[in-house]
Amino acid sequence: MELKESKTKENLMRAFAGESQARNRYTFAAELAMQNNLYVIKKVFDLTASQEKEHAEVFYSYLKEFEGMEIAVDGSYPVNTEKTVEKQLQHALENETKEADEVYRSFGDIALDEGFNQIAGKFYMIADVEKIHAMRFQKFAELLKEGKLFxxxxxxxxxxxxxxxxxxxxxxxxxxxxxxxxxxxxxxxxxxxxxxxxxxxxxxxxxxx
Ligand SMILES: [Fe+2]
Ligand SMILES: [Fe+2]
Known part of the structure; x- marks a missing residue:
């Protein structure tokens, strides 16, 4: 199958959109953490934001052959605007878990079905990274909640x-x-x-x- 008639083409664009949004959400959350004098949590969000940028770049790189074109996709993306660091950590943990366990696994399976083994591999490996992100957010969410951050x-x-x-x-x-x-x-x-x-x-x- 050619990429241009595949579901994977759309999933790559969905993933690019998701990563781009995650990067922005974490940058906003980093600013919020700083306003709350939680520099250590700002660093967690900053680090994760920069890793999401790299994921976005990997997915985007597979769309090169569509240069100058537009790819229409539908998708649903989270709204997490609450101004508390605890909530932002919790949302981040949930979003990462969903991305890892559901979204990228299924994108990987579809890519494999369509014969794009290398792209499938990227979806699976990046799913593993999102799992690590989830665990990192969870750890800091727990420390903060239990008053054990410091x-x-x-x-x-x-x-x-x-x-x-x-x-x-x-x-x-x-x-x-x-x-x-x-x-x-x-x-x-x-x-x-x-x-x-x-x-x-x-x-x-x-x-x-
Ligand atoms: Fe990511
Ligand atoms: Fe992530």
Missing amino acids: ASDVKTGWMCLNCGYVIESTNAPQNCPVCDSAQGYFVRLSMAPMTEPEMDVPRPQDLGK
Whole structure:
């Protein structure tokens, strides 16, 4: 089958539209998180938004042969305009789950049926990424809901996402002792970017001993 007469052509455009919208929703949510002094959640939304852009680019790249044309599709897309970070995390988690478990799986199956194996592979692999997105949003939604975003039952490491300072404590400090960033900049060391959770970091308590 030729792509031009396939269902997959439309599904690629649907996916491009969905990814583009997700990227915008996460950018709005990142701004909302920042207004609420939750820089760490802003970073989660920013990172995810940039990954959605890459997904959009992958899907779009398969539509090259339709250069200069328009592809009409129907589709339904979420309206999530509530101005609370908790709700935005929850919606993001639900949308990612649906995208992963239903939408991209079925797009992958259709592409396979139509003989577009490479495109099917992309739908399945990106579905897996959306699952990871869902789990990441879920983790942060839970921490926020339980009041544990900056507090831990046991002593743990906290990293300032602005300057990289690490402190071991049950709570992230109100302000970073190095760069004075607010508590919202801290993330558990186990969830810090590019960091080994077991990494042996110098602790402030050791200083002067
Ligand atoms: Fe995506
Ligand atoms: Fe996603």
